[in-house]
Amino acid sequence: MEASPMVRSLTLAPHRAALSRRSLLSCAGGAGALAALTACGGDSGGSSGSDTDLTWFMWSASTEEVDAWKHVAQMVTDAEPGTTVTFQTAAWNDYWTKLTSQAASGASADLLSMQSLRAPQFAELFVPLDDKLEALGISSDTFESSIFDGLKVDGKLLALPYDFGxxxxxxxxxxxxxxxxxxxxxxxxxxxxxxxxxxxxxxxxxxxxxxxxxxxxxxxxxxxxxxxxxxxxxxxxxxxxxxxxxxxxxxxxxxxxxxxxxxxxxxxxxxxxxxxxxxxxxxxxxxxxxxxxxxxxxxxxxxxxxxxxxxxxxxxxTAGSGFGVSRSAPDPDLAARAVAVLTGADAEAYLGEQGRAFPARVAQQQSWYDGNDLGDARTVMDYSIENSVPYxxxxxxxxxxxxxxxxxxxxxxxxxxxxxxxxxxxxxxxx
Incomplete structure (x- = not known):
């Protein structure tokens, strides 16, 4: 049946990736997921060894996601010559288990990823970013307000958002x-x-x-x-x-x-x-x-x-996630500049084009539509966002x-x- 003008759908042309379905599923959830994703993206150990080497801990569910995160990590090196970002990853459930143990030990990666739903529980791990925004050239009104506020705890901004939806x-x-x-x-x-x-x-x-x-x-x-x-x-x-x-x-x-x-x-x-x-x-x-x-x-x-x-x-x-600076980071200012790059306009446009994030930056949301052959899906997103409540x-x-x-x-x-x-x-x- 042909879709009527009222149909709110997206169409993706059938697509076969080099990654097989079996290999994707082995990298997401279930027993062995942490080991599989560690192999995809590195271990999930503690802070970096020097002031110019940063570690970044983030969840992933496939090698495509790992590749996307490594791509934006390279943007940090390009913006901060001499700085390397070592990407560490785990499956979704394992990420929160690991972060919980880090909270107990007082040691974590320099850059941490945080979902708005879980921000209140892990607030103690983060350096608030409020006082750093002006120096970073960041204005809150460039982001969707609900997710920008959703990453605050007790009025303090724990992380800059990268996605929303x-x-x-x-x-x-x-x-x-x-x-x-x-x-x-x-x-x-x-x-x-x-x-x-x-x-x-x-x-x-x-x-x-x-x-x-x-x-x-x-x-x-x-x-x-x-x-x-x-x-x-x-x-x-x-x-x-x-x-x-x-x-x-x-x-x-x-x-x-x-x-x-x-x-x-x-x-x-x-x-x-x-x-x-x-x-x-x-x-x-x-x-x-x-x-x-x-x-x-x-x-x-x-x-x-x-x-x-x-x-x-x-x-x-609706909810979303962002990246913040760990209290374990030896150079919080460098780490904050890295977070600004990871959530910057270029990174947001790239993640939107890849389909990994509906960008938290309003001006970059068009990239999600432009990069994915989504037809009239904008109406689905507009309607769903309008008829939603913050989680x-x-x-x-x-x-x-x-x-x-x-x-x-x-x-x-x-x-x-x-x-x-x-x-x-x-x-x-x-x-």
């Missing part, structure tokens, strides 16, 4: 067309979503792959009930009817509808993305930062759509997320109750 639906456009289904459009509903998932569940492929992280469920809770995970007072609030009813529906996609695969017992947070990219699930929720991996591995046309509308409309969350978290968010991830698997697979999942997560409120 809403959580959206990635879908297999080829599968939709082969099934004769209308493509997801602005205003499609959860009923439309379930109808499509049923039609797309065939021949060993599921219509959807559920996510065992709180990130994946939150857009559905917001769209159905308008309820976030953290209330306006900053308190965790998930043990309630809003979360309970939505998660029971979400679990039912696996246990009742059979349109989503049972979650793997290992509980990898990368499972949904990996299964989508492998063609085993026709829909998955993800962020614009994952476009680089979709380009590298998907052998089908990829589309994006807003989160389907529930009783409260279509609402998703509020607590100082114990890593523990909240880890608990949710661990107990979501049995709850969603029908081996435990949603009530048990929510009570265990809520117990982390005072952690």
């Amino acid at each position: 809403p959580y959206i639906v990635f879908y297999n456009k080829t599968a939709f067309q082969e099934a004769g289904l209308p493509l997801p459009v602005e205003g499609w509903t959860t009923d439309d979503f379930v109808t499509a998932a049923r039609a797309l569940t065939t021949s060993g492929r599921y219509g959807f792959f559920a996510n065992n992280t709180i990130d994946g469920a939150l857009p559905f809770v917001l769209s159905e009930t308008g309820r976030a995970a953290v209330d306006e007072g900053g308190e965790l609030d998930v043990e309630n009817d809003a979360w309970r009813s939505t998660l029971e529906w979400y679990a039912g996609l696996i246990t009742r509808e059979g349109v989503a695969a049972p979650l793997p017992s290992g509980g990898s947070s990368a499972a949904a993305t990996n299964q989508f990219l492998a063609g085993n699930a026709a829909m998955s929720l993800d962020g614009p930062w994952s476009l680089i991996n979709a380009k590298a591995t998907a052998d089908f046309e990829v589309g994006i759509a807003p989160v389907p509308a529930g009783s409260s409309g279509s609402t998703t969350w 509020r978290t607590t100082a114990s968010w890593t523990q909240v997320n880890d608990t949710y991830t661990r107990y979501a698997v049995p709850a969603f697979n029908g081996d435990a109750s949603v009530d048990e999942l929510l009570s265990r997560v809520q117990a982390q409120a005072g952690s």
Whole structure:
């Protein structure tokens, strides 16, 4: 079926990268992920050995991502002759485990990466950048205000943002067309979503792959009930009817509808993305930062759509990440100049073109569209950002997320109750 003018989708020409699907999946999530990514990008040890040698610690999910990060690291050397940046990386979950141990030991890489959701927990690791912005020639109004403010804790800027974006639906456009289904459009509903998932569940492929992280469920809770995970007072609030009813529906996609695969017992947070990219699930929720991996591995046309509308409309969350200076850095001013380069206009334009980041710098966001043959996807992004809320978290968010991830698997697979999942997560409120 030909897309109407109202269709909010992107089209990526089918693309085969030199990196095989198997090698990508071995570099993202699951057992051995840290070892695989260490091989891709170096170890994740402590601070650099000299004042002009910087270490930079960042998460990665593929060799394409590692290559992109090394490219912008070289920009630092070009801007600061004689300075080298050693890139260190780990899989997503392993990154936060390592950073936690660094916080306990007082030793870390010179340059650290930080997601806005987890900034409150790791604030002690960072040198605030507020007093350095003028010397760096940086004005806050060049960045999306929500993510610039999202990387502040107690009013202090911990990191400069490099990306920003809403959580959206990635879908297999080829599968939709082969099934004769209308493509997801602005205003499609959860009923439309379930109808499509049923039609797309065939021949060993599921219509959807559920996510065992709180990130994946939150857009559905917001769209159905308008309820976030953290209330306006900053308190965790998930043990309630809003979360309970939505998660029971979400679990039912696996246990009742059979349109989503049972979650793997290992509980990898990368499972949904990996299964989508492998063609085993026709829909998955993800962020614009994952476009680089979709380009590298998907052998089908990829589309994006807003989160389907529930009783409260279509609402998703926005968040982002940035780079900051570690308190362990021997030369904080040099490290701050490096961060300014890593989040500068040239680096942002490059990361946007590669599909690794929807740039936090407003003027560079066009590069995400220009570099990726995205058609009319701007309408998806504009609509999703407009119909989004900043992702509020607590100082114990890593523990909240880890608990949710661990107990979501049995709850969603029908081996435990949603009530048990929510009570265990809520117990982390005072952690």
